[in-house]
Amino acid sequence: MRTAPTADHLIKTLLYIVCFISLQANAQDKNDALGIGYALNSAVYFGQDAYGQAVPLLSFEAGNFYGKGSTLGFYFSRFGRVGFSLEATIGEIQLDTNDINSSQSDLYLGLNDRDSAIEAGLAFHYYSNVGLVEFSWWRDVSSSHDAHRTRTKISRDIAETGDMRIVPGMFANYYSTKYNRYYFEVTEAQNREAADLSGNTYENYRDFRPEYKPGNSGHFGLDLLIEYQMSPQTLATIYYAWEDLTGPWETSPLVEDSTMSTLVLGISKRF
Numbered sequence: 001m002r003t004a005p006t007a008d009h010l011i012k013t014l015l016y017i018v019c020f021i022s023l024q025a026n027a028q029d030k031n032d033a034l035g036i037g038y039a040l041n042s043a044v045y046f047g048q049d050a051y052g053q054a055v056p057l058l059s060f061e062a063g064n065f066y067g068k069g070s071t072l073g074f075y076f077s078r079f080g081r082v083g084f085s086l087e088a089t090i091g092e093i094q095l096d097t098n099d100i101n102s103s104q105s106d107l108y109l110g111l112n113d114r115d116s117a118i119e120a121g122l123a124f125h126y127y128s129n130v131g132l133v134e135f136s137w138w139r140d141v142s143s144s145h146d147a148h149r150t151r152t153k154i155s156r157d158i159a160e161t162g163d164m165r166i167v168p169g170m171f172a173n174y175y176s177t178k179y180n181r182y183y184f185e186v187t188e189a190q191n192r193e194a195a196d197l198s199g200n201t202y203e204n205y206r207d208f209r210p211e212y213k214p215g216n217s218g219h220f221g222l223d224l225l226i227e228y229q230m231s232p233q234t235l236a237t238i239y240y241a242w243e244d245l246t247g248p249w250e251t252s253p254l255v256e257d258s259t260m261s262t263l264v265l266g267i268s269k270r271f
Helices: 004-025 102-108 177-184 188-198 202-208
Strands: 033-041 051-062 065-069 071-079 082-090 118-128 131-140 148-155 164-175 217-231 234-244 259-270
Touching: 033 234, 051 234, 051 259, 082 131, 148 177, 188 202
Parallel strands: none
Antiparallel strands: 033 051, 033 259, 051 065, 065 071, 071 082, 082 118, 118 131, 131 148, 148 164, 164 217, 217 234, 234 259
């Protein structure tokens, strides 16, 4: 049984409660928005179809609180163009073996589900002349993989009219060894269990699914945010992110694709 959806629903509910209270307390800023979207994530695993889920859409700054996409933050220090904050977010990677296509189910014998994680950490923000530079460090706080990852990103508004805002960005993600092993490792014990379940020999099954122990990795990616004001109170959002998978991800026997992408469509209400 997977436990991640329950945890995800809880953190999303808490995000909404905190955001709603913050926005109501700072209602004078009419550019703040809170809404809901649908995220469609490409599948990186063999036999896994693209999967979607409802996500909170945050676009606000209320006092020291702020929200961007599905990330909630709190500034504990700001001076000039520099800020330091605490952040909470939800990881994108997950594996539910019950959702694997039957043609690939033998590849996942002996493997447990690998859940998405609720993550919290620290972030650095610098509003430079060329755009917003951010560095975020997140660690699992939901007992999924108990690992960490980082993101370094630069983004810049290239068009902001009365009705539309366009913000392209580029980023570099770092994933720790423990993170990669949780999602992409294959052990001898798992292969021996799979051989027993399939009625095969360990040696033959190991040839089919080689054992794999990944290290850390770094990936490059691009994203694009488009916000369109449909009415004074309604904001439509389109977000797309693309990430190039390299090294430990791409060479895992469980991984089919060399890229990962996310598309989010949503509607928000301005406050």
